[in-house]
Amino acid sequence: MRPLTDQETKVFFEKLAKYIGQNIKYLIDREDEKYCFRxxxxxxxxxxxxxxxxxxxxxRKQLMSIGVCFGKFSKTGKFRLQITALDYIARYSTRRIWIKPTVEQSFLYGNHVLKSGLAKITDDTDSLSGVVIYNMSELPLGFGLSAKSTEECRSGTSGDIVAFNQADVGAYLRDEDTLL
Structure with missing residues (x-):
């Protein structure tokens, strides 16, 4: 286990900033105790x-994991957030989408959010910005990228994709065979 290099830190924080913006400082500068990324x-x-x-x-060979896994670097150096980071992303997210109860199951099966399933969206959402998807009971279900801005969502048709699914809590069940 080692600290992140400068390049890894840059890539990681850029990805994380898509979802929580300037709230990254709340992950590092906590009042209860000091936290870090490794x-x-x-x-x-x-x-x-x-x-x-x-x-x-x-x-190193005996240690399987420690703390909360936020994501994984690919062999090409790209970073992918994982669903295990949802609690922290949801807590500090700046843009949110709420979906109707009728499309919750579809989203949890890995499908994108369509305009017909959109209940509400934060006002300042831009196209291709990171969003956290909630159900109407304020329970975070996953996160993704907005396909349209707030203004475009108001004028689109019901079949338009509003948010691309990046990760959802249903992934645990879908990937159960590969995790074991």
Whole structure:
């Protein structure tokens, strides 16, 4: 487990800033205890300093994970956020989409959000910005990229894609065979 390099930090924070903007500072400058991001097996973990110190004696090959996995770097150096980061992304997100109860299941099966399933959207949403998708009970279901801005959503047809699904909580069930 090691700290991220400058290039890895830049790529990671750019991806994270798409979803939570300037609220990244709240992840690092916490009042309860110090947290940091560490890289282990191409995955970025969000871990407290106390837990990091306790895991010090464990060898790299014996350590499977530590803290919360925010995502993974690909072999080409690109970063992909994973659904395990949803709690933190949802807490600090700046743009949100709420979907109707009738399309929750479709979204959890990995489908994109259509305008017909859109209940509401934050006003300042731009096209291709990171959004967190909620149900009407304010429960975060996943995150993705907005396909249209708020103004374009108001004038589009019911079959238009509003948000591209990047990750959702249904991924745990769909990927169950590959995780074991």
């Amino acid at each position: 890289l282990h097996n191409d995955r970025v973990y969000y871990v407290s300093q106390r837990l990091l110190k306790a895991a010090g004696p464990i060898g």
